[in-house]
Amino acid sequence: MNKELKFLKIISNTLKNPNYLGDDCAYLDEYKLAISSDSLIEDVHFSMQFMNPYEIARKSLLVNISDILASGAKPIYATINLSGCLDETFVDEFYKGINSIENEFDIKIIGGDLTKSDKIVISVTIFGSYKDLNPSSRKNAKENYIVACVGEFGSSAQGLEDLFSGIYDNYFINQHKNPKLYPRISSLIAKTAKKPYAMMDSSDGLVDCLAQISQKSNVRIDIEYDKIPHKTKNKDFVLYGGEDYSLVICIDEDDFNNIEGLIKIGTCKKGSSVYIDNEKIEYKSFDHFE
């Protein structure tokens, strides 16, 4: 078992209500609020060498908004804790980036704090409303469900490789720095789907999504590689590359047919594990502590 999974096991054995954990969001049914919280750390999640404060601010909110969209909820509020050796220029550019996201997604920043630290740390907690919406869960996939997606896979990983190889700007790099999200189709699914569905964002890669849904829902997932939308030629990036924030959805066939814009890439079957072109994938989830 990898380190991260061991930590998560310790945590769920220690906390009083571990049933809130396990999806990208916690669901507070009393309020119909989905909550997610993530930290981005300099030189772990981003580098000041490649990204400016405006871009870092946008991405730190986008990756959190993506978790809410993957839950089927509508993002409404966020808190932002910013730490670093800050100066006025950094704070100004950073909050201009935050403001650009406030406007694009119609969310409100309701609090947070500023503290001093050596490395920049950004901690975002985001609130989504699922009032009158049908939220997703990784446990919801069923036999005969369609495996669908929105967006593309591998572009962000290709962009990061391009940055390291000295390229400054191209399509892939833009996808890496400023990932495209899919609020319209997330909302359409949450409004339209009659049956329970499983949706995740591909923050840790396509195969990671499929493996998590397969495990939590006890289904086999079969994918046809050629159906997976991708622009990079690197197959490893397409399957395992993280930070695309595309949506992966396992959904009932009737619901699938009622929702325009979904791309079918496979099927849920009886059994377990993920298969690409009938070949079983031996997948170990990404360990953030190795």
Next chain:
Amino acid sequence: MNKELKFLKIISNTLKNPNYLGDDCAYLDEYKLAISSDSLIEDVHFSMQFMNPYEIARKSLLVNISDILASGAKPIYATINLSGCLDETFVDEFYKGINSIENEFDIKIIGGDLTKSDKIVISVTIFGSYKDLNPSSRKNAKENYIVACVGEFGSSAQGLEDLFSGIYDNYFINQHKNPKLYPRISSLIAKTAKKPYAMMDSSDGLVDCLAQISQKSNVRIDIEYDKIPHKTKNKDFVLYGGEDYSLVICIDEDDFNNIEGLIKIGTCKKGSSVYIDNEKIEYKSFDHFE
């Protein structure tokens, strides 16, 4: 103007809805939820030399719970983001500390993430409910209000000094590591007070509370030093020492008389500024960036 205030000015000029900022908590009236978020950073807010993971975990939640209690709300949920060069022992002891707070305050941990970083960073977002309660605001103090408090002042600063001088354990050190909170009286005030009131916790010191309330409410605050509950003999610690998390309340006299357990330390008057024994205090707020 100090750096932190400059940053806060930039932020409130940039964000779409700066009216959520300015109190310890943001108030979401639609949900009757008070939200607060704070980060604790190794070697800025705590030192592994003096505190173990269990104590660090408790304190990181306690300081956030204190913000909710200062708002008059009841703490119900929290998310915790933990970063560091973690190992299983650290994670185990840390979450045992978290669990001890879950039990003491009847709150639920609903999410968060684990990431790798050089220094330990703990980011907590806490949710309090003020359903059927009258929440506080720094803007609510009025002429002739009583200035009251619960708890004591200067003990945590004395404890920190004692730690640095090589003492390992005494009353003050315990107050510093494991601050006492006042959920019962916070709840009593929020249930009982008929008029608006201003309440803050003394996280940045007694004078800081008084100065903030005085500025935001446009009142003069007069305090009698001898009435301030304290155990340390260091007057600077009593007035300016942070991290006690005692409550400072400006409240209508009738409401004050109806609430048992409040200690009167002064009065709100027409005018501005804070006076201790009739001497005006020239106060600059603590700058976390100097």
